[in-house]
Amino acid sequence: MITFENISKVYGTKKQPITALDDVSLTVKKGTIFGVIGYSGAGKSTLVRIANLLERPSDGKVFIDDVDLTTLSKTKLRQKRNNIGMIFQSFNLLQTGTVYENIALPLKLTGIPKKEIKERVKKYINVVGLEDKLHAYPSQLSGGQKQRVAIARALAHEPSVLLCDEATSALDPDTTDSILNLLEQINNDFGITILLITHEMHVVQKICHEVAVMEQGKVIEQGSILNIFTEPKTETTKRFVHSLFNEQVPESILKDLKLDGKVITMSYVGDASGDPALALVSKKFDVYPSILSGRITQLKGEPYGRLVVHLKGSDEEVELSINYLKEKGILVKGYNNEVDINAS
Structure with a gap:
C-alpha cells in the first residue's frame, strides 16, 4: 500500500x-x-x-x-x-x-x-x-x-x-x-x-x-x-x-538481594499474562518470589506485562524455577540485562 x-x-x-x-x-x-x-x-x-x-x-x-x-x-x-x-x-x-x-x-x-x-x-x-x-x-x-x-x-x-x-x-x-x-x-x-x-x-x-x-x-x-x-x-x-515500564530498583536493595538468589525480569505476552506461573513457582520449587516492580498494559488489544522479581533460593532451585517459567511461555531475562537467561 x-x-x-x-x-x-x-x-x-x-x-x-x-x-x-x-x-x-x-x-x-x-x-x-x-x-x-x-x-x-x-x-x-x-x-x-x-x-x-x-x-x-x-x-x-x-x-x-x-x-x-x-x-x-x-x-x-x-x-x-x-x-x-x-x-x-x-x-x-x-x-x-x-x-x-x-x-x-x-x-x-x-x-x-x-x-x-x-x-x-x-x-x-x-x-x-x-x-x-x-x-x-x-x-x-x-x-x-x-x-x-x-x-x-x-x-x-x-x-x-x-x-x-x-x-x-x-x-x-x-x-x-x-x-x-x-x-x-x-x-x-x-x-x-x-x-x-x-x-x-x-x-x-x-x-x-x-x-x-x-x-x-x-x-x-x-x-x-x-x-x-x-x-x-x-x-x-x-x-x-x-518509558512505559518503570523497572528501576535501588542498587542498595539489589546488592543485598543478589547475595541470596537472583533478580530477573519477566515479560508476559498474550495469554501468559493471566497465567499464575509465578504463584506456582513457590509451590513447585524451594524458591520464594518477591515482586519488586511491574506493570501490565495492552498492546493492540493483547495483554503485555513486565515484572522485576527476586527469586530467593539456592542456585539449583532458582534455575529450575526459571526453566519452568520459560516453559509457560514467559520471557525471562536478567535484570538490566537484555540477554536471555539460558537456564539448563
Missing part, C-alpha cells in the same frame, strides 16, 4: 549538507496502522511529508497503491493526493469558517457536486461524533474537537491512506486516548491504511500493528508491536519501551 524505497532527503548546500533521511526503506501493508517513532530530529516528520510529496526526496521512490508518486505530473499528483488524507498536529482549520465549511470547502475545490458534499459532510461528521457542532467555529471548539474536525475533513475525500503527523501531541492524555480510539475505529470500519508519526510510545502501544524506530534519519529497528516490546534490539528502542 505504501512503500518507501531507498529514500534520502538532504537540505542545505553541497558545502553544508544536512541529511534528514538516509536511505530509508519501509513498507506499510494495506489496512494496517503503522507507527513511526523517534525523538526530535529523527526524520520522522520529513518521512511522512514525503509520503504525499509535500516534500520531494533527494533520492528514492515513493509508492502508493503501486504508483510511483515521484514520476507523476503535477496534475496527476494532485489527483492522487485526493486519495491520501493527512492530519496535522496544529489542526490547520480555517478560523473564519464553520465546521461544515472546513469540511466542505476542500471538497468543493476538487469539483465534487454540492449534493454529494452535503452527504459526505453529514456522514463523516457523524463518524467523528460532532453532529451538534456543525455550525460552530474553531474558536468555540476544544483541542480534541478541532482534531476531530480535521479527521472528518480528511475522511471526506474518502482516501485509502491516512497520514498522521504527531496528531495527538497537542492534546491532553484523555483526549489523546479518545482520538486514538477514533483512528482505530476508522481503520476497522473503513479499512483505511494509517501511517502514524509520533514521539510517544503510548500512541504506538495502543493502536499500531507495526512500528519502525528512527534515529538520525535512519530506520534502526522495525517489526510487529509485540516483537518490538518484547525484544527491543537498539538502545533507542529500549529507552522507548522502558
Whole structure:
C-alpha cells in the first residue's frame, strides 16, 4: 500500500549538507496502522511529508497503491493526493469558517457536486461524533474537537491512506486516548491504511500493528508491536519501551538481594499474562518470589506485562524455577540485562 524505497532527503548546500533521511526503506501493508517513532530530529516528520510529496526526496521512490508518486505530473499528483488524507498536529482549520465549511470547502475545490458534499459532510461528521457542532467555529471548539474536525475533513475525500503527523501531541492524555480510539475505529470500519508519526510510545502501544524506530534519519529497528516490546534490539528502542515500564530498583536493595538468589525480569505476552506461573513457582520449587516492580498494559488489544522479581533460593532451585517459567511461555531475562537467561 505504501512503500518507501531507498529514500534520502538532504537540505542545505553541497558545502553544508544536512541529511534528514538516509536511505530509508519501509513498507506499510494495506489496512494496517503503522507507527513511526523517534525523538526530535529523527526524520520522522520529513518521512511522512514525503509520503504525499509535500516534500520531494533527494533520492528514492515513493509508492502508493503501486504508483510511483515521484514520476507523476503535477496534475496527476494532485489527483492522487485526493486519495491520501493527512492530519496535522496544529489542526490547520480555517478560523473564519464553520465546521461544515472546513469540511466542505476542500471538497468543493476538487469539483465534487454540492449534493454529494452535503452527504459526505453529514456522514463523516457523524463518524467523528460532532453532529451538534456543525455550525460552530474553531474558536468555540476544544483541542480534541478541532482534531476531530480535521479527521472528518480528511475522511471526506474518502482516501485509502491516512497520514498522521504527531496528531495527538497537542492534546491532553484523555483526549489523546479518545482520538486514538477514533483512528482505530476508522481503520476497522473503513479499512483505511494509517501511517502514524509520533514521539510517544503510548500512541504506538495502543493502536499500531507495526512500528519502525528512527534515529538520525535512519530506520534502526522495525517489526510487529509485540516483537518490538518484547525484544527491543537498539538502545533507542529500549529507552522507548522502558518509558512505559518503570523497572528501576535501588542498587542498595539489589546488592543485598543478589547475595541470596537472583533478580530477573519477566515479560508476559498474550495469554501468559493471566497465567499464575509465578504463584506456582513457590509451590513447585524451594524458591520464594518477591515482586519488586511491574506493570501490565495492552498492546493492540493483547495483554503485555513486565515484572522485576527476586527469586530467593539456592542456585539449583532458582534455575529450575526459571526453566519452568520459560516453559509457560514467559520471557525471562536478567535484570538490566537484555540477554536471555539460558537456564539448563
